[in-house]
Ligand SMILES: Cc1cc2nc3c(=O)[nH]c(=O)nc-3n(C[C@H](O)[C@H](O)[C@H](O)COP(=O)(O)O)c2cc1C
């Protein structure tokens with residue numbers, strides 16, 4: 290077996306496959322289970338200041354023809370206070386990051402400070418700032434497309450905590466590089482990309498949008514080429530200095546390798562879990578495929594990063 | 600797991616029939632397009648979408664020839680109440696079947712325990728067992744009061760054994776179905792017959808049943824359908840319905856669980872979660 294331990298900045302995880310935010314991760318039991326099934330690390334559902342019940346259903350629809358999911362969950366969460374209690378129950382061996390959304394730098398600071406104080410027993414490997422949810426008002430994409438706001442938020446978080454700050458970006462923007470640049474100059478420890486892509490669906494019989502929120506975000510296999518392009522662009526601009534976590538439509542070892550060749554340090558997986566009763570098989574397949582590929586190529590995992598640029 | 604055909608994108612169908620079973624409960628019929636071959640299993644559910652309102656999970660109450668499908672809806676929240684205001688001919692979006700249904704076992708005696716609305720999915724398993732010529736079927740049918748013993752006439756027309764009970768004593772035995780179950784299992788011990796237990800109803804009742812089957816070492820032969828919990832996606836992705844303990848989902852790993860699995864689910868019978876993910880005591 291090739292060494293698949295992965296270093297994301299200063300964070301070391303046992304393999305490069307991370308559970309992405311909003312899939313499974315609403316409870317401590319699922320985070321524990323996901324880690325036990327083999328993920329290198331797991332990400333929580335995004336949490337905000339106040340409890341939110343999310344948008345009316347239908348809010349998550351699978352589209353089999355394109356193996357993709359349309360969702361407008363609307364950042365449902367119990368609020369940071371209750372959620373930090375939930376996270377205290379996570380097993381001490383589990384490597385997890387906490388995904389956070391907010392509408393201002395003070396909101397982000399407040400949540401991070403509370404988490405820092407409450408999670409001393411088992412500190413998260415990172416706070417992942419969700420500056421990219423496309424279907425909630427005043428948060429996510431609303432703050433994540435303006436380079437100045439992104440700078441202020443990231444800087445405010447960096448001064449509050451020693452835990453690494455990862456910034457999750459949206460592809461729903463013409464120039465993702467300038468937002469990434471703001472995040473990095475404000476001290477971001479890694480960039481995570483991509484979140485879902487704005488999309489919708491209309492029922493032709495009742496002639497109305499299907500999602501309770503009318504529009505939502507697309508994830509799954511259809512968005513993979515978009516995610517690969519974003520990682521490629523970011524690597525081209527920033528090189529190997531800043532860790533990049535590639536996410537969007539990954540469901541096989543080939544997809545994972547594609548992202549790594551484009552410049553990703555690690556990857557996240559969400560929608561692909563729909564094909565499995567337990568993620569163990571999926572993770573196993575990807576790690577095996579990755580290993581075999583590396584030995585065929587005679588390369589180490591870290592040597593693979595960004596090779597498509599040479 | 601065999602891949603089952605499933606409707607993933609809500610399919611809008613007209614309500615072909617709507618029959619009130621009680622003041623706040625009605626059975627809705629729909630005709631599925633003939634080519635779908637969904638072959639649903641008793642205990643599975645559909646997501647029913649009321650356009651402009653919301654979408655809720657409802658167990659399959661009956662299906663004939665893979666075509667005429669029925670759902671029994673009881674008015675509890677805002678959306679189910681709005682369902683009961685619908686009329687024949689109105690459009691409802693259907694996606695499913697979802698979830699893990701009941702295993703149809705070949706045990707000699709099938710004991711079916713229904714509490715209140717729990718009779719709806721069990722009605723589907725009763726007809727399935729009858730069609731497979733199950734030797735002996737015993738139904739313990741409980742409800743708060745006489746008027747809530749739904750499908751009484753229909754079930755009386757079959758030749759299964761039925762024991763009724765009501766919380767208020769207005770019909771049948773005055774007390775909970777669990778008391779009758781205990782009695783039956785005690786008697787059955789002497790007869791050396793094999794049993795399979797199928798149950799659905801309020802979680803407190805299911806918890807009572809689990810305690811009893813445990814005493815008789817029957818937890819592996821007892822199946823429980825957990826209704827009344829919040830479901831959003833239906834396919835195990837969004838995290839809304841996961842139960843604490845070993846981290847199993849209601850929507851995909853359930854809603855039917857065997858007793859030995861339920862024992863590992865610490866939330867069972869004690870905690871639920873609402874749409875924002877916060878926990879509440881049942
Ligand atoms: C049902 C659902 C809920 C999601 N919720 C969140 C969330 O709370 N925060 C977030 O940053 N991303 C969220 N996402 C986006 C995913 O983390 C991921 O970026 C996206 O789905 C692309 O990856 P995939 O194609 O592997 O799913 C969600 C995605 C889905 C399908």
Ligand code: FES
Pocket residue numbers: 829830831832833834835836837838839840841848849850851
């Ligand atoms: S409702 Fe989405 S995981 Fe069960």
